[in-house]
Structures are given as C-alpha cells and as structure tokens.
Amino acid sequence: WPFCSIMFSFQSKWRYFFMFLGIQLVVMALLSREGYQKRVNYFIRIFRKSEHGRNNSGLALGGDVYANLTHLSKTHLHRDDMPYCPLKSPLIGKSFSNVLKVHYGTFLEEDIAPTYFYVQRKNPLVVRGGRYRPPDCEARHRTAIIIPHRHREHHLKFLLYYLHPFLQRQQVTYGIYVIHQAGNYTFNRAKLMNVGFREAMKEEDWDCLFFHDVDLIPEDDRNTYTCDANPKHAAIAMDKFGYKLPYKMYFGGVSALSPEHYLKMNGFPNNYWGWGGEDDDIGIRVSLAGMYITRPSLKVGRYKMIKHKLDEGNGVNPKRFNMLARTRQTWKLDGMNTAEYEVLSKVYLPLYTNITVNIEMGISRPVTIITI
Numbered sequence: 563w564p565f566c567s568i569m570f571s572f573q574s575k576w577r578y579f580f581m582f583l584g585i586q587l588v589v590m591a592l593l594s595r596e597g598y599q600k601r602v603n604y605f606i607r608i609f610r611k612s613e614h615g616r617n618n619s620g621l622a623l624g625g626d627v628y629a630n631l632t633h634l635s636k637t638h639l640h641r642d643d644m645p646y647c648p649l650k651s652p653l654i655g656k657s658f659s660n661v662l663k664v665h666y667g668t669f670l671e672e673d674i675a676p677t678y679f680y681v682q683r684k685n686p687l688v689v690r691g692g693r694y695r696p697p698d699c700e701a702r703h704r705t706a707i708i709i710p711h712r713h714r715e716h717h718l719k720f721l722l723y724y725l726h727p728f729l730q731r732q733q734v735t736y737g738i739y740v741i742h743q744a745g746n747y748t749f750n751r752a753k754l755m756n757v758g759f760r761e762a763m764k765e766e767d768w769d770c771l772f773f774h775d776v777d778l779i780p781e782d783d784r785n786t787y788t789c790d791a792n793p794k795h796a797a798i799a800m801d802k803f804g805y806k807l808p809y810k811m812y813f814g815g816v817s818a819l820s821p822e823h824y825l826k827m828n829g830f831p832n833n834y835w836g837w838g839g840e841d842d843d844i845g846i847r848v849s850l851a852g853m854y855i856t857r858p859s860l861k862v863g864r865y866k867m868i869k870h871k872l873d874e875g876n877g878v879n880p881k882r883f884n885m886l887a888r889t890r891q892t893w894k895l896d897g898m899n900t901a902e903y904e905v906l907s908k909v910y911l912p913l914y915t916n917i918t919v920n921i922e923m924g925i926s927r928p929v930t931i932i933t934i
C-alpha cells in the first residue's frame with residue numbers, strides 16, 4: 563500500500579507538470595495567433611541573448627572578430643626593453659583580410675546589442691577610459707578615436723564590440739573618446755569633433771585622430787587606423803552607397819587627420835546644426851588648406867552601417883547648401899579657433915572615455931562674413 567500511494571503521488575505530480583506545460587503551450591499559441599509575434603520574438607531573443615553571454619568564442623556574435631587576440635598576455639615586458647612593433651602587424655594575416663565581415667542580418671539588424679560587460683570581458687587588456695597599448699611591443703602609432711554621440715548607446719555597444727579587437731590586432735596604442743552632446747538642441751556632429759580633438763589632445767600626445775560615426779563598423783582588417791601624409795577618408799565604401807564612393811569630394815563617416823592636418827584646416831566648422839553638409843565643408847577645408855584627400859582602396863575601406871531611422875533632434879539642416887557655398891570665406895573664421903563649449907563631465911569608463919559637453923553657446927551669434 564505505501565508503495566502504491568507513492569506511485570500515485572508521483573503520477574499526479576507528473577500530471578500537474580504536463581497540465582502546466584499544456585497551458586503554457588496554449589498561451590503561446592494564443593499569443594502568436596493574436597498578433598503578438600513581437601512579444602514571442604522578445605522571449606526567443608532573451609534566450610538567445612543568454613546564449614551569447616555564455617559563449618566566450620565570439621562566434622555567436624557575428625564572425626570571429628576576436629581571432630588572434632587570445633594569446634596576448636597581460637604581463638607586460640619591461641617598457642624599456644620593448645622592441646618596436648613590426649611595420650605590418652602579424653596579427654593581421656593575409657587570410658584574415660576578408661574574415662572581418664560583419665554578419666549582417668544575423669546580428670546588426672537585431673535588437674540585441676552585446677552588453678558593455680560582455681565587451682569588457684572580451685577585451686581584458688583594455689584599461690580605464692578605453693585605452694590600450696600592445697603588451698609585447700612598442701606601438702608605432704598612437705590613435706585617438708573620436709565618436710560624436712547622443713542617444714545612440716545601442717549602436718555604441720556594437721561599435722565597441724567590433725572596434726576594440728580590430729584595433730588591437732593592428733598593434734596601435736589607442737584610446738576611445740565618446741563625445742556626448744548634452745541638452746536637447748539640434749545635434750552638431752562637427753562641433754563635437756572639435757571638442758573631441760581638443761579634449762583628447764589635452765590628455766595625450768596622439769599622432770592620429772579618427773573621427774568616427776557611431777553607426778559604422780569597419781569590415782576589413784587591412785583598413786589600418788593610422789594617419790597618412792594627407793587627411794584620409796577611410797569610409798570610402800559603405801554598404802549604404804552600394805560599396806562605392808557616392809561622389810568625389812565625399813568626406814563623411816570615418817576620417818583620419820593628424821593634429822597638424824587638423825590645425826592647418828582650422829578643424830571643423832561649428833555652425834552646422836542638424837544632418838548634412840558638415841562633411842562636405844570639411845572636405846572643402848582640406849583642399850583650401852592646401853592638402854588633398856587620401857583613401858584606402860574600395861576593397862579595404864568597407865563599412866557596414868547599422869540601420870536606424872533619422873534621429874530625433876538631428877533633422878536635415880536646411881541651410882547646408884548656403885553654408886557650403888561660403889566655406890571659402892568662413893573656414894578661417896569658424897573652426898577650432900572659435901569652438902566654444904563647456905565640459906559637463908568626463909568619466910573614464912572601462913571601454914571608453916565619456917565626455918559630456920554643452921555646445922549650445924554661441925548659437926545666436928552668426929559668423930561675420932568678410933568678402934574680399
């Protein structure tokens with residue numbers, strides 16, 4: 563008898579379990595039939611997310627962008643004894659050239675971004691403020707990455723996930739600065755770059771600055787983040803433009819200037835509020851300052867753009883064509899020499915330096931145009 567009763571209670575437990583399962587299935591079926599596909603997807607994503615978190619290989623996150631980094635050890639040699647890094651990084655193998663293809667569709671278009679913590683764990687050699695130096699050789703290049711930003715944390719997480727290993731494989735010493743525009747006024751990408759330039763140069767003697775949109779992911783390892791003898795436009799082939807240069811003077815997306823280049827062209831304009839125009843202005847400044855634009859090949863300068871709608875607070879700038887027509891008159895009067903701003907906070911986060919800045923001063927003060 564006692565045995566029988568145990569059997570009975572065991573069976574009833576299973577019965578409850580199956581009933582519970584059944585109810586769940588019905589609920590799921592109802593949810594999806596009632597057009598709750600989104601909600602169901604949400605749950606499915608949560609499961610997938612935890613899978614990403616558990617797997618350390620990085621394969622789950624769209625291609626092995628962390629290849630060749632695992633053997634780098636934390637133990638630094640004595641800085642004095644350290645040899646220079648080779649001219650061409652051995653971590654960028656030939657066969658790697660096209661491996662760093664972002665797996666679009668499977669990753670970038672989804673809503674799940676890697677968490678900061680996850681990216682941090684994948685990059686154990688990155689230190690406070692998003693700084694890195696090669697552990698086993700003295701880098702030949704010191705590059706600061708300047709990212710203008712507002713309300714794009716989602717994109718920032720993707721970018722950091724891809725950019726950190728990409729830069730480490732290139733054996734450059736680097737730092738990542740996110741310049742965050744405070745307040746609600748229209749976004750001003752170019753002025754934020756001016757802020758980034760000045761703030762980054764205050765901290766370290768960078769020999770190259772990469773001005774980088776937050777939503778562009780480099781696809782090719784050979785796209786080296788170092789400066790050329792002339793200003794470099796790195797984002798020559800974006801998927802958005804069918805991997806072609808949209809027009810000859812285009813200078814948008816990702817560009818690289820040495821401090822000398824930057825000062826020679828008086829930095830970037832401060833008066834382009836809203837979307838568009840400022841990158842063309844910068845392109846014109848390059849030639850007005852007697853320099854020309856260099857570019858990597860179409861094969862190497864490839865970028866994928868993370869999809870998004872036009873941001874709120876970054877509407878198309880209606881004045882851009884008028885302003886562009888006057889760049890020749892304005893470039894010496896408006897730029898690095900007139901960039902007024904106020905740093906509200908500077909926080910050294912594990913993966914980047916977050917500089918929050920008020921750039922709204924001087925909005926009502928138009929540039930005086932001196933016609934010669």
Ligand SMILES: *[C@@H]1O[C@H](CO)[C@@H](O)[C@H](O)[C@H]1NC(C)=O
Pocket residue numbers: 613617618619621622
């Ligand atoms: C986890 O990583 C291994 C390689 O270490 C890979 O073979 C496997 O497919 C990954 N699992 C998932 C769920 O992505």
Ligand SMILES: *[C@@H]1O[C@H](CO)[C@@H](O)[C@H](O)[C@H]1NC(C)=O
Pocket residue numbers: 629630652653654655656657658661
């Ligand atoms: C890693 O480095 C080696 C050379 O050390 C190279 O041959 C290889 O292509 C690189 N990339 C990958 C994905 O292993």
Ligand SMILES: *[C@@H]1O[C@H](CO)[C@@H](O)[C@H](O)[C@H]1NC(C)=O
Pocket residue numbers: 745746
């Ligand atoms: C920005 O707008 C939000 C509401 O949209 C408001 O709560 C906030 O105070 C504004 N911030 C500033 C600095 O004006």
Ligand SMILES: *[C@@H]1O[C@H](CO)[C@@H](O)[C@H](O)[C@H]1NC(C)=O
Pocket residue numbers: 711715718740742907909916917918
């Ligand atoms: C940077 O810091 C500011 C102020 O603490 C914060 O509001 C903002 O979200 C931060 N931005 C990023 C991209 O972390």
